[in-house]
Amino acid sequence: MTESLAIRKFSDLANPTxxxxxxxxxxxxxxxxxxxxxxxxxFLSFTTEGDYQQGDTVxxxxxxxxxxxxxxxxxSVMALxxxxxxxxxHPLADVSHKAAAPLGAAFTLIALVTGSLWGKPMWGTWxxxxxxxxxxxxxxxxxxxLIALNRSMDDPSRAARVSAVLILVGFxxxxxxxxxxxxxxxxxxxxxxxxxxxxxxxxxxLWPLLIMAVAFTLLFFCLHIMAMRNEIWRRRVATQRRxxxxxxxxxx
Amino acid sequence: xxALLLRDLKLSIRAGGGALIGILFFLTVVAVIPFGVGPDLxxxxxxxxxxxxxxxxxxxxxxxxxxxxxxxxDGSLDLLLMQEPPLVLTVLVKCLAHWIANVLPLxxxxxxxxxxxxxxxxxxxxxxxxxxxxxxxxxxxxxxxAAVAVTLPRGGLLVSILVLxxxxxxxxxxxxxxxxxxxxxxxxxxxxxILTAITMFFAVLGPVGxxxxxxxxxx
Amino acid sequence: xxxxxxxxxxxxxxxxxxxxxxxxxxxxxxxxxxxLAELDAKGLRRRGTAAPGGAPSP
Numbered sequence: 001m002t003e004s005l006a007i008r009k010f011s012d013l014a015n016p017t018x019x020x021x022x023x024x025x026x027x028x029x030x031x032x033x034x035x036x037x038x039x040x041x042x043f044l045s046f047t048t049e050g051d052y053q054q055g056d057t058v059x060x061x062x063x064x065x066x067x068x069x070x071x072x073x074x075x076s077v078m079a080l081x082x083x084x085x086x087x088x089x090h091p092l093a094d095v096s097h098k099a100a101a102p103l104g105a106a107f108t109l110i111a112l113v114t115g116s117l118w119g120k121p122m123w124g125t126w127x128x129x130x131x132x133x134x135x136x137x138x139x140x141x142x143x144x145x146l147i148a149l150n151r152s153m154d155d156p157s158r159a160a161r162v163s164a165v166l167i168l169v170g171f172x173x174x175x176x177x178x179x180x181x182x183x184x185x186x187x188x189x190x191x192x193x194x195x196x197x198x199x200x201x202x203x204x205x206l207w208p209l210l211i212m213a214v215a216f217t218l219l220f221f222c223l224h225i226m227a228m229r230n231e232i233w234r235r236r237v238a239t240q241r242r243x244x245x246x247x248x249x250x251x252x
Numbered sequence: 253x254x255a256l257l258l259r260d261l262k263l264s265i266r267a268g269g270g271a272l273i274g275i276l277f278f279l280t281v282v283a284v285i286p287f288g289v290g291p292d293l294x295x296x297x298x299x300x301x302x303x304x305x306x307x308x309x310x311x312x313x314x315x316x317x318x319x320x321x322x323x324x325x326d327g328s329l330d331l332l333l334m335q336e337p338p339l340v341l342t343v344l345v346k347c348l349a350h351w352i353a354n355v356l357p358l359x360x361x362x363x364x365x366x367x368x369x370x371x372x373x374x375x376x377x378x379x380x381x382x383x384x385x386x387x388x389x390x391x392x393x394x395x396x397x398a399a400v401a402v403t404l405p406r407g408g409l410l411v412s413i414l415v416l417x418x419x420x421x422x423x424x425x426x427x428x429x430x431x432x433x434x435x436x437x438x439x440x441x442x443x444x445x446i447l448t449a450i451t452m453f454f455a456v457l458g459p460v461g462x463x464x465x466x467x468x469x470x471x
Numbered sequence: 472x473x474x475x476x477x478x479x480x481x482x483x484x485x486x487x488x489x490x491x492x493x494x495x496x497x498x499x500x501x502x503x504x505x506x507l508a509e510l511d512a513k514g515l516r517r518r519g520t521a522a523p524g525g526a527p528s529p
Binding site (some may be wrong): 118 | 474475477478480481482484485488489492493496497499500503504506507510513
């Protein structure tokens with residue numbers, strides 16, 4: 001145990017340092033690209049014409065669909081990191097899924113709120129218990145539960161391993177939940193990007209949607225890298241404080 | 253393994269009636285519903301199966317956090333971790349013991365509550381059957397939550413929060429199978445078989461996840 | 472624009488959430504960086520140079 005611990009600590013020193021250096025180099029470019037795309041996407045989404053059926057509310061879709069996509073992608077990223085935590089005991093993976101959880105919750109919240117704001121003029125109600133809304137809501141609850149679990153444990157590496165187990169169990173469960181919610185309410189809306197305007201999706205809607213989706217994805221990765229960096233720093237501060245306390249206790 | 257099963261059963265029976273508290277909680281939850289929705293017997297009969305299922309779900313979550321915590325407190329969890337037979341099997345046996353001691357009484361008590369809810373005989377039978385088949389899945393999912401929160405001193409509420417979203421499929425198919433038994437057009441078997449499949453699935457996933465979490469939660 | 476209220480609210484909520492996320496990450500990062508700098512200033516180094524007695528800095 002002590003040996004593996006020593007090895008882990010060793011890689012703890014080596015790997016995150018590389019990561020920090022890499023993040024320092026990549027982040028400005030990523031952020032700049034994200035800003036440009038976001039600006040273009042926003043411009044397009046406000047200059048294109050409204051759908052003849054949905055009217056101008058189709059503009060909500062340009063943020064709703066990317067947010068919903070991110071809410072799922074974020075969980076996949078977390079599941080991948082969880083595998084990294086459990087299989088390779090990689091410290092960066094620990095940091096990664098811990099940092100991703102609040103981001104996922106935030107984007108899921110955006111998807112829920114914008115969906116609700118779209119639903120009010122379109123369906124005449126803020127909330128319907130249709131299959132997709134319900135599954136996303138359950139996903140939101142799972143994110144919050146994971147955050148709560150991570151917060152409630154002191155030892156970061158144990159918290160990471162334990163929540164990795166839960167992330168994976170949740171990941172395996174998501175198809176079942178999706179399937180059961182579909183069963184529960186067969187009145188659900190048919191599938192996503194295509195469903196917006198049917199099979200003959202107008203490029204006029206597709207372009208802003210795609211650009212916004214890419215911009216949101218870049219935004220997620222920017223924030224994710226930043227949050228990971230913060231988490232690494234937080235851990236370093238904690239270890240150094242502990243070291244300082246130990247040295248002070250020893251009377252050095 | 254049989255020894256472990258018997259030991260767990262004895263412990264949970266001797267340890268001050270976890271099952272009794274579970275049943276009481278179940279009773280109270282179901283008894284409170286009419287005060288909320290009014291004493292309309294037709295309405296109660298209509299929502300009865302759902303209420304019984306939700307009550308059972310909540311009551312089944314009640315004692316979950318103690319599943320591994322008592323073992324951890326007295327140190328026997330370390331012994332279980334070091335044991336010869338695979339941990340997955342041990343966890344499965346512990347789940348079985350927990351289910352027999354805490355959840356099976358709920359299943360047995362459910363017909364009584366069905367009477368309170370003015371459900372007819374078929375609905376009561378169907379509710380009991382679906383609970384019997386579906387509730388092991390609740391315990392098995394709960395085992396993951398219990399294992400994850402085993403080191404937390406006050407993990408009870410957290411376990412419920414973590415486990416409840418994962419229990420939704422069980423609830424959906426349990427309730428829809430019960431309704432299908434009462435209402436004519438819907439067939440009973442498909443949701444019931446899916447419920448069985450979910451239980452089987454969690455009989456694998458639950459112990460594997462819980463064993464993984466227990467190994468990782470150790471100091 | 473039809474339904475301007477809903478569209479504006481949707482974009483406003485999104486902007487608020489995203490901006491607060493960015494702000495939170497940014498300021499969190501700044502605070503951490505400052506803490507590290509403070510510890511550095513106190514002479515606590517990361518690479519175990521300040522840990523005598525062979526205690527490796529974790």
